[in-house]
Amino acid sequence: MILIIAMIIVVIIIIALIIKYMYVQAHILSSKEFRKTAEKKSAKMRIKSPEITCDYCGCIINTVKEKKCPNCGAVYGDDKELKDRFKVDEAAVEKMAETAADKAISKAHKSGLETLKQIRIAIIALIGVFVLMIAYSVIVSRRTSTSNTKYRGNEELVDYSYMEYKLIDSPEVTILDQDGVTLRLMNVYASSLNEEGGYSNVCYRVAFSLISKRDKPVRLYLKCVGVNGRCKDNEYIYIYSNFKKKAEVLFYESVYGEYFQSIDEIVIGECSLSDEDGEIYKSNSMQTFKLNDKGYTVITNDKDMGEVIFENDEIRIRSLEKEDDKNHYELWIDNLSDSNYYIEASDLKVNGEYNDSYILHKSGIPAGYTLHHDSVFGLGDRYKNLPEDTKVELSFSFSDSVDPKNDFSTGYITLK
Numbered sequence: 260m261i262l263i264i265a266m267i268i269v270v271i272i273i274i275a276l277i278i279k280y281m282y283v284q285a286h287i288l289s290s291k292e293f294r295k296t297a298e299k300k301s302a303k304m305r306i307k308s309p310e311i312t313c314d315y316c317g318c319i320i321n322t323v324k325e326k327k328c329p330n331c332g333a334v335y336g337d338d339k340e341l342k343d344r345f346k347v348d349e350a351a352v353e354k355m356a357e358t359a360a361d362k363a364i365s366k367a368h369k370s371g372l373e374t375l376k377q378i379r380i381a382i383i384a385l386i387g388v389f390v391l392m393i394a395y396s397v398i399v400s401r402r403t404s405t406s407n408t409k410y411r412g413n414e415e416l417v418d419y420s421y422m423e424y425k426l427i428d429s430p431e432v433t434i435l436d437q438d439g440v441t442l443r444l445m446n447v448y449a450s451s452l453n454e455e456g457g458y459s460n461v462c463y464r465v466a467f468s469l470i471s472k473r474d475k476p477v478r479l480y481l482k483c484v485g486v487n488g489r490c491k492d493n494e495y496i497y498i499y500s501n502f503k504k505k506a507e508v509l510f511y512e513s514v515y516g517e518y519f520q521s522i523d524e525i526v527i528g529e530c531s532l533s534d535e536d537g538e539i540y541k542s543n544s545m546q547t548f549k550l551n552d553k554g555y556t557v558i559t560n561d562k563d564m565g566e567v568i569f570e571n572d573e574i575r576i577r578s579l580e581k582e583d584d585k586n587h588y589e590l591w592i593d594n595l596s597d598s599n600y601y602i603e604a605s606d607l608k609v610n611g612e613y614n615d616s617y618i619l620h621k622s623g624i625p626a627g628y629t630l631h632h633d634s635v636f637g638l639g640d641r642y643k644n645l646p647e648d649t650k651v652e653l654s655f656s657f658s659d660s661v662d663p664k665n666d667f668s669t670g671y672i673t674l675k
Contacts (some may be wrong), residue, residue, distance in 0.1 A: 266392070269385045275407045276378045293645065303409045311335060410476065410503045414510045416448060416464060424448035424464055427521060430550035437540040439472040440532055441496030442479065445509070447522045447550065463514040463522050465496065471506045475534045478502075484545065485526035487555040489517045492622050492632045496525070501609075517631070523555035524548065528601075528623040543660040545599040545625050566592055566675045573598065573667070574657060578635075578674040588635040588651070592624060599625045600657040607635075608652040608671060609645070618653065635674065 300533060309323040318330035327334050415422055428447040435442040446466040471477055483496035495516045502508055514522060525548050531541040565577035573596040579589045603621040624630045637651065652671040659665035 265390045269381055269388060273378060273381045273385065276374055276381060279374050282584070296639065321362065321374045407499050408476065410506075411500045411510050412503075412508055416511055418464070418513065420512070422450055422462065424450055428454065428551055432548050432550055434467075434527060434548060435479075435530060435532075435652075437532060440477055440479075440539075441468075441470045442481075443468045444525075444548070444550065449521070461518070463519070464511050465499075465514060465522065466509060466511050466615050469502055469506060469510070471502055471504065473504060473534065475504050475536070475569070476501055477504075477506075477539070478533045480529065480531045480533075482528045482623070483514075483525050484528035485524075485547075485628050486514065486516065486522060487519050487524055488557050488628050489519075490526070490622065490624050490630045491516050492629050492630070494528075517558060519558075520556050521553075523550055523553060525550065526599075526623070526625045526628070538577070545623060545660075547625065558629075561591065562629075565589065568672045568675055569655070569669050572575075572596065573665070574600070576669070576672065580614045590630075590632040590635060592630040592655075594624045594626055594628050594630075596665075597626050598659045599623070599661070600659055600665075602630065603658070604653055604657045606654045608650075610650050618654075 311320050311322060312318070312334055313320055313328040313331065313335065315333045316328060316331040320328050320335055322335070332544050362641055390441040425448060426446055427449045430444060430447065432444045433441065434444055444465055445468050448464040448466070450462040450464075468480065478500055478501050481496070481498040482494045484490050484494060486495045493515075495514050496512050499510060500510075527546050527548065530544050534541040565579035567575060568578050569576040573594070575593040575595060577593075581587045581589065592602065600623070602619050602622045602624055607614045607618065618635055619632060622630060622632075651674045653674055654666040654669060654671045657666060
C-alpha cells in the first residue's frame with residue numbers, strides 16, 4: 260500500500276513539473292513585445308529636458324506646462340527640435356530588443372533545463388518504486404505459493420476405515436536416486452486373503468520412502484505403466500506430489516487396475532524431479548524393477564480373446580466388439596519385441612467419418628507386456644443405433660523413447 264501511495268505521489272510530481280516546463284516555454288515574450296518594450300526604453304532615454312525653443316520667435320517653451328508658444332502663440336507640434344528629441348533610433352531599438360530576447364530565452368532555457376532535470380529525477384524515482392513493487396510482488400507470490408503448497412508427510416497405511424491390509428512383501432527397492440533425492444519402494448500390502456490363501460480380487464497398497472538432502476522443497480512426478488506383465492490405458496501408480504526440504508517421508512500409494520496374485524514387478528515410465536528453480540531430473544525411459552525373485556504369475560485368461568487386426572514382428576493388436584454394447588470394443592496390444600513403446604491412438608473413423616475421440620494417450624507398453632483397454636468409446640449419441648455393418652477404424656502410433664528408429668504407425672485398422 261505504501262509503495263502504491265509513493266507511486267501516485269511521484270506521478271503527480273511529474274505531471275506538475277511537465278506543466279511548469281510547458282508554462283515557462285509558452286510565456287517567453289514574442290519579438291513584437293520585445294520591440295515595443297525597447298522603443299519605450301529608447302524614448303525615455305532620449306528625453307533629457309522638457310524645454311524647447313520656438314521656431315518662430317525664439318521664446319523658451321516648457322512642453323510639460325505649455326501646449327503652444329507663450330510669446331507668439333505658435334503650435335510646436337511640428338517643431339524640428341522636438342521631433343529629433345523623440346525620434347526612435349531603430350538600430351538601438353533592434354539591439355535592445357535582441358538583447359532583451361536573448362536574456363529572456365536564456366533565462367527560460369536555464370529554467371527549462373532545471374525543470375527537465377527535476378522531471379528526470381522524478382521518473383527515475385518512479386521506475387525505482389515500480390521495480391520495488393515488482394520485487395515485492397514476486398516475494399509475496401513465492402511466499403504465498405510456498406505457504407499454500409501441500410507437502411506430503413508421514414502417512415497412515417489405511418486410506419479408508421473399512422479396509423484392512425496385511426504386509427505381503429518388503430522389497431526395499433531403490434526406484435530413484437538423483438541429485439540428493441532417494442525414492443525407495445519399501446513394502447507391499449494386500450487388503451485380504453481369499454479362501455485358497457492366495458491374493459486375488461484384492462486391493463494393493465505400496466509404501467514409498469522419500470529422503471531429500473536438498474535445501475529446497477521438491478516435486479516428484481512418477482508414472483508406473485506396468486505391473487506383472489500387464490499394462491493399461493492409464494497408470495497403476497501415479498505420483499505428483501510436493502515434499503519439504505530435507506524431507507524424510509514414508510507415504511503410501513494404491514495400485515489400480517488388473518487383479519494380481521501379488522505385486523512382483525513394476526515398470527516406471529515417466530519420472531521427473533523439480534524445485535522452484537526448475538527441472539532437476541527427467542526421464543522418459545521405462546525402467547523395470549523386480550520386487551522379489553519369485554517371478555510373477557502371468558494373466559493368460561484373455562490371451563486368445565478377440566480377433567487379430569494387426570501383427571508384425573513388434574506388435575500384435577486384437578479387438579473384440581462387446582456383445583452388450585454394440586460399436587464399443589475391447590483392445591489387447593501384445594508387445595512382441597525387446598523395445599519399450601508408448602502408444603497413441605485417438606484418430607477414429609466411423610463409416611469413413613473422422614471422429615476425434617480419446618482412446619489411448621501416451622500409454623506405456625514395456626517389452627513382453629500386454630496392454631488391455633476394455634472400452635473404446637467416445638462415439639457420441641449419434642452413433643448409438645448404428646447398423647450391423649458399421650465400419651469402425653482406428654489408427655495406432657508407437658514410439659520408442661530410447662531409439663526413435665523403432666517408431667512406426669499402423670494406419671487405419673478396422674476394429675472387429
